[in-house]
């Protein structure tokens with residue numbers, strides 16, 4: 001600390017002012033480095049790991065079960081908290097690679113960075129605001145990189161994918177987190193062919209950086225295919241399957257099918273060699289002789305490896321078949337041949353920011369082996385999961401967006417074996433969808449005792465430490481104080497009252513210390529207070545759901561936020577804490593109409609009211625009673641027997657609002673039943689199944705926009721808390 005800093009610190013302390021976060025780095029400097037990135041709000045590594053809440057993973061459903069023990073994992077929730085839980089699984093030996101090494105072998109992340117910042121003000125204010133947003137993004141990503149490093153196997157590695165705007169900051173952060181010596185590559189991926197950026201060079205690339213965790217890492221040297229241009233230029237010969245005839249292809253001409261393409265190899269000796277100078281089948285030798293002696297010449301001839309020109313004055317040359325050179329070109333750190341997704345591409349999921357499968361194929365192939373665990377903590381449309389399936393790797397995908405989760409689910413139901421989602425159908429290995437941070441309480445309370453007990457302890461950040469005090473069984477500790485998980489099933493109907501606490505106090509009060517915690521479903525408590533003081537001991541009620549969690553974790557919870565328009569899908573989401581699923585209240589009207597001047601009928605679902613409730617709330621703009629709607633997702637041909645929502649189309653709240661709170665789509669998309677999932681901004685869902693017949697026939701000439709409830713067949717419905725079914729009023 002400099003003398004000036006010391007002086008300033010004394011002044012702050014004397015005045016009673018609060019110390020700003022920068023002081024923590026001055027007072028407790030991290031290990032000395034030659035240089036490091038300094039910015040507002042940078043936390044100490046130790047604090048990040050220690051203060052991140054581990055939220056339990058609640059299985060929602062397993063798909064494609066086949067009796068094997070490992071299930072790939074698709075996790076809905078904030079990745080930071082989910083990774084803390086995965087870290088505990090790693091420590092318990094539950095995450096192991098094909099060769100038994102603990103941890104994940106490969107991490108690929110493509111975090112979002114919202115470049116479209118709404119900011120009104122002067123240029124200086126804007127520049128300042130951009131920097132604040134930038135620093136927050138750097139810290140958001142750094143916190144996750146620290147956890148990812150912990151999750152990696154000792155011989156694992158990480159690819160971070162960003163565009164040019166922030167990669168330089170994050171590379172410095174990666175040097176700090178992994179160590180500068182663990183930098184392996186910076187990769188330039190040309191993601192678009194041309195770009196006209198007025199006044200500067202067109203920006204056509206993204207950057208990926210590769211870091212290893214330890215001294216060794218998996219490296220399967222990737223090879224690449226020759227480009228079509230290259231093939232057309234050099235592999236200009238083609239021979240018949242029986243090798244008796246050949247042709248020279250004209251520019252752009254295709255070889256007849258089953259004919260093999262080849263190019264000519266130089267067959268002349270570089271130095272004068274009398275023993276290699278001989279005539280062969282009437283062809284004269286080159287000036288220095290052939291490349292091989294007469295015996296080898298005969299052998300190559302028998303094997304069909306020689307090209308004899310029709311003109312005897314020409315030279316014999318060797319053949320180099322296209323099939324032998326395919327995929328043989330070593331890959332450099334500039335990736336040119338992987339094109340972005342085209343609108344009609346068979347792998348397109350209509351998810352903004354989706355990356356091509358070919359990109360992930362290269363990464364996963366190079367840096368992992370079959371059976372290894374690949375983690376993508378910003379899964380998006382699930383490119384990593386899909387490619388991991390195709391390359392026989394195991395995977396874990398995390399995303400905090402409902403749209404992402406349903407997109408991945410759909411993608412895995414429709415997998416094709418080849419990269420680019422082509423070829424034969426491929427059945428995805430078993431995978432389980434988990435909730436992390438947003439829980440279905442109805443299911444929780446039906447868990448077997450051991451599962452419930454450990455869920456409850458994890459939820460409140462307690463240590464699992466069974467112990468007996470004064471003859472009473474306790475399950476764990478919280479801040480060194482005993483914790484008891486109430487067995488609400490064994491003691492069905494029993495209530496925890498002040499008398500219950502008094503009897504605990506009589507038996508163990510003298511040995512408990514100053515605090516004791518009881519975890520139980522909210523309705524099991526027979527009193528309203530957060531704690532009851534008996535003698536020296538404060539008996540806290542940890543109600544499930546949420547009660548005094550703020551006090552316990554001493555921080556404000558931030559809810560997961562779902563986007564309300566397509567641009568916002570690429571926002572960073574930083575959620576802290578947990579919540580319980582609360583199905584929004586929904587009322588809607590359906591009908592059919594024909595917009596003026598249009599030939600096709602349009603069906604519509606009008607949202608009459610939508611209310612949601614979440615423990616963690618933030619101020620928001622008013623939108624009538626529909627202010628918490630994030631999006632509506634539709635499955636046009638819902639298969640009730642399979643009971644799986646198979647996403648077909650998404651409508652964002654902003655667009656729905658602009659359309660008079662109507663979701664409109666061509667009526668011919670309706671088949672038998674439609675499932676609509678109404679998602680609120682906290683990630684809660686209201687689901688309804690609507691029969692095609694309920695939409696009724698269209699009124700000719702009727703504009704959907706102005707359709708009144710009585711203008712078409714109308715159904716009013718209220719979504720219920722049921723997971724997949726809805727009860728109609």
Ligand SMILES: C[S@@+](CC[C@H](N)C(=O)[O-])C[C@H]1O[C@@H](n2cnc3c(N)ncnc32)[C@H](O)[C@@H]1O
Pocket residue numbers: 077078079080110111112351353354355356377378379380381382383384398399400401404569570571572573574575
């Ligand atoms: C750029 S996209 C990833 C696209 C993906 N690589 C693909 O090929 O489809 C980033 C994703 O990160 C998710 N995301 C943002 N913040 C997150 C968080 N804290 N935890 C988990 N996912 C998050 C967003 O929902 C978005 O789907």
